[in-house]
Structure formats: structure tokens, C-alpha cells
Amino acid sequence: MPATSSSPASSGPLVGVRILDMATVIAAPFSSALCADLGAEVVKLELPDGSDSLRGLAPVKEEHALHWKVTNRGKRGISLDVRKPRGRELFLKLLPHFDVLVENFRTGTMSRWGLDLATLHAANPQLTVLRVTGFGQTGPYAERPGFARIFEAMSGFAHLTGERDGSPQHMNFPLGDAVAGLFGAFSIAAAMAEKRGNPGLPGREIDLSATEAMIRLLETLPVEFEQLGQVRNRAGSRATYTAPSNMYRTADGIWVTIVGSSEAIFRRICLAMGRPDLSSEARFCNNPQRVRHIDEIDKLVCDWCAARSFDELSAALTEHAVPFSKVYDIGDVLRDPHFQARGAIIRLPDENLGSVPAPCIVPRFSGFEPPPPRTGPAVGEYNHTLFSKLGLDDKQMQALRDEGII
Secondary structure, eight states, X not given: OOOOOSSOOTTOTTTTOEEEEOOOSSHHHHHHHHHHHTTOEEEEEEOTTOOOGGGTSSOEETTEEHHHHHHTTTOEXXXXXXXXXXXXXXXXXXXXXXXXXXXXXXXXXXXXXXXXHHHHHHHOTTOEEEEEESSOXXXXXXXXXXXXXXXHHHTTTGGGSSOTTSOOOOOSSOHHHHHHHHHHHHHHHHHHHHHHHOTTOOOOEEEEEHHHHHHHHTTTHHHHHHHHOOOOOOOTTOOSSSSSEEEEEOTTSOEEEEEOOSHHHHHHHHHHTXXXXXXXXXXXXXXXXXXXXXXXXXXXXHHHHHTSOHHHHHHHHHHTTOOEEEOOOHHHHHHOHHHHHHTOEEEEEETXXXXXXXXXXXXXXXXXXXXOOOOOOOTTTTHHHHHHTTTOOHHHHHHHHHTTOO
């Protein structure tokens, strides 16, 4: 079967990996999109009616689903209803042409469709199956539905977010989905690395719980609880494990984050403030002491920032090599000269809008400079090409369309 990527890259680290992505919404599709960025050939399978909820999730411009365009970038699109017998038959014929299948249906759903793991591996014994769910394939919560905010709440992440005396908070972006997507891409790459060293190995099932992915990020919390009896709580923007580290407002109303995690950096903060004496005070002489006196050191830094304009603050902190940044909105990101110089935002070719901005391919591999991937595919745009490779002629494909199978 020919390459299916819209922008094949001969030297990409994942060139030659073929992925069939039948997942919906964000987390698992993000996994395969990250792989497409690095050269994998990805075919996006969706229902013929285009009912994936990502096509209606904001942001949407008129009839154009912007989220779909960027989350499914670099993929070719086919439509197939695998729930119907003829659709399931075609699906199983497709599988030998792929190395990886990505799905994110609630645990047990694929089996109910007659597509259990044994059936998948009977069609392609070497197929890697990435299964992204809220809670995994086993356990009492296995069949529960999952969404990013559920992962964030049940992992303990949301408990850490918000003001000390306020409610837990979610951020205005589905972080839990993005984190699961990252783990999914890592899982695919790991499985393909294993296959390259052992090409005869049977296919693996990858059981990725999105909630466990969030828990993995918070790796010190279990040991902190067990060994010290401490539950880490909300503290606004302040870090309670190092000081000073917070967001501070300047005299002209600009929010700045300043990080003083090491002794050397704290001394430089004191120099920038014109208070070199602070670093030798017993209450501030090391990080454990500063954490014990966190309110005091934070107030000193806060008052110093509040008395200066951003330009004054920036000059002082830059002069003394203190890590800091204005808190950017997306407009600041797009205007930043460093991000512009590196091409951190690229333009994806799009048949409806000409092109749209999106984050660049991350990370950068030497010798690999592919053209920007195109945006997510239209429903079934690659049907004719792909299904004709399975021996279907135009008359047969029209009959399948009439039956709502493709």
C-alpha cells in the first residue's frame, strides 16, 4: 500500500510507521498527530456522517472546525462504519496494511462490535493496538466514560489548582487530553522501537489510562503523603516547595513570574532588588529556611515588583540573570521575536482557509525538516484511493456509500 501521509518525510524518525487512527475527540488523535509530525503515515478513520464531536468543539469559524484542522493535522481521511458487518469486514482487511491501530472507545465497546483483540490480531498478528481510555481496560471503573476534566479531578491535579482559600479549578484548556496524547505518542514510539529491534514479535496491546497519565505527572505526591504525612494543597501561583517563586504584579499592571529555585539565583534576585543582605539572613539563607518564611520573602519580592514598571523590573532582572517572564497571552506568543526566529508557530496548508497557524513540530531532529503538515482531512476524502487498493471498484464503493458504510 502506498504512503498515505500528506507530506512524507524521507528522514523522519517515524517514517515507515503506518497508523490507523479510529479514535475520536482529542487525546488519542493527538497521539497519532504527534507521530505524523515525525514522519509516520496516518490514516484517520471516522464515521461516514462526520459525527466526531471534535468537529463541533470550539473554536469553530462558520462551518470550519478549527480544532479538527489542527488536532488531526498531517493525516489522510477515510470514512467507514465498523459497527456494520460489511464495514467490519473492510476494516479487518485494512489492518494488515498498518503497524498501529489507535482507538479510544469505552472499554468493551470494540468487543461488542466484534472487534476484540483476538479478532484484530487474527487479521494482523503484529498489530500494535493503542487503547486510550479514562481508567484503563481493567478495574472497577474500566467502563466509565472519561473526559479531560475528570482525569484532572481524579488524579489530584485540580486539587492543586486555584487560590489557597478558594475552590479547586480547571484551566480553560483540556490539559488532561493533551497529557494522555503525549503518553500515547511515546507509547507508539516505544512499541515501534521494540519492533525494529525484534521484527518478529507479536503485536502488543497498550492500555493507556488517561487518569494514570495525569497521576504520573504528579510523581512526588504519593511519597510526600506516605513518608511525611503531607497533602499538598492549593497555593495560588505560589510554589510551596521553593521560594521565592510566584507571580508578581508590576506598577503598570503587568503580571510577571519569577523563579528563585537555587541559592545562586536567590542571591541574584537579592542583588537585583538592591538587597544583597537578604541572602545572608538566617531566615533566608537556604531554600528550606525560605520555605519556612515564605510569606515574608514573598512579600518583599511582591512589594519590590509593585513599586516598579515592567520595563524597570525587566532591566534589573535581566542584568542579574534572574529567570523571569511576563505572563504571555497567545498574542504575545505570536509576537515574540525568539519564537518568530525559531518558527515556533508554523502555517498549515488548508483547502478552506488558505493556511492556519499552529505549533511547530516538537522536538526538532537534525536532518529532518519536513514541510508543514496540512490540516485535518475532510470526511472520507481518501476513500477512493484506499479502498480501491482493497480491490473495490467504483460501483461497489457507491453501493457502500448508499448503505452508509463508507
